[in-house]
Amino acid sequence: MENFEQLKRDDRFCFSCKKEYSCFNQCCTDTNIFLTPYDVLRIRRHLNISSEDFLEKYTIQPFTKDQKLPVVLLKLLDDEKKHCPFVKKEGCSIYEDRPWSCRMYPIGLASQKTRAEDPGNEFFFLQKEDFCEGHTSKQEWSIGEWMHNQGIEPYENFSSLFREIVLHPYFDKGQDLTPQKMEMFHMVFYNLDKFRNFVFDSTFLKRFEVAKKTIENTKSNDIKLMEFGVDWLKFCLFGESTIKIRGEVSEEDLAEV
Secondary structure (H helix, E strand, O other): OOOOOOOOOEEEEEEOOOOOOOOOHHEOOOOOOOOHHHHHHHHHHHHHHHHHHHHHHHHOOOOOOOOOOOEEEEEOOOOOOEOOOEEEEOEEOOHHHHHHHHHHHOOOEEOOOOOOOOOOOEEEEEOOOOOOOHHHHHOOHHHHHHHHHHOOHHHHHHHHHHHHHOOOOHHHHHOOHHHHHHHHHHHHOOHHHHHHHHHHHOOOOHEEEEHHHHHHHHHHOHHHHHHHHHHHHHHHHHHHOOOEEOOOOOOHHHHOO
């Protein structure tokens, strides 16, 4: 980030994206698009498919020995330019549910946060690719105005939930998640339909005390289900008392999927 000027929400820049530009859709080729859990939720809803089917058809999920947490990337087409699978000649076919990084472009976000509650040194920066004609526009925005215009608010609200896990003090101690716990993390944040089946189609509710209202909310509300999943992860991954058990529960029972 040393080569980028650090910007704040009230800093201003000029940019627009128009079909008339010769570069239209070019930014949607041969690029790494990391998907947030909320991205996965929005896009698979738009496509009206299960989270399992979406992950299988539209994503790659690389894993290395040094990786601390699962990541999900959008799978590009196997064509010459490596197009995004959702980009058509007229533009993005899932525009109203496009990923966070697509909404933010050309603004990037960097953070040195180490804790969920830590304000950290979070800043924005402007990305300028040589091919992009959008920067020649005279249309001016503050970064805050751009984010509002692009519908970033629900993504920001959701990111705080995600950070409760990924920036948990547990990781400050140099501890890693076991493969079993990595699968729990992946299920709650990325394969939500699988987590719903785990909760309602296994012995989960016989082993854990869950309020009736919570049960009703999580049956059909994906956000409520993920909020509940975060409490379950805090219990399983970090040993917090966020879920009540009905008796002794073994680690094997907790991981039953």
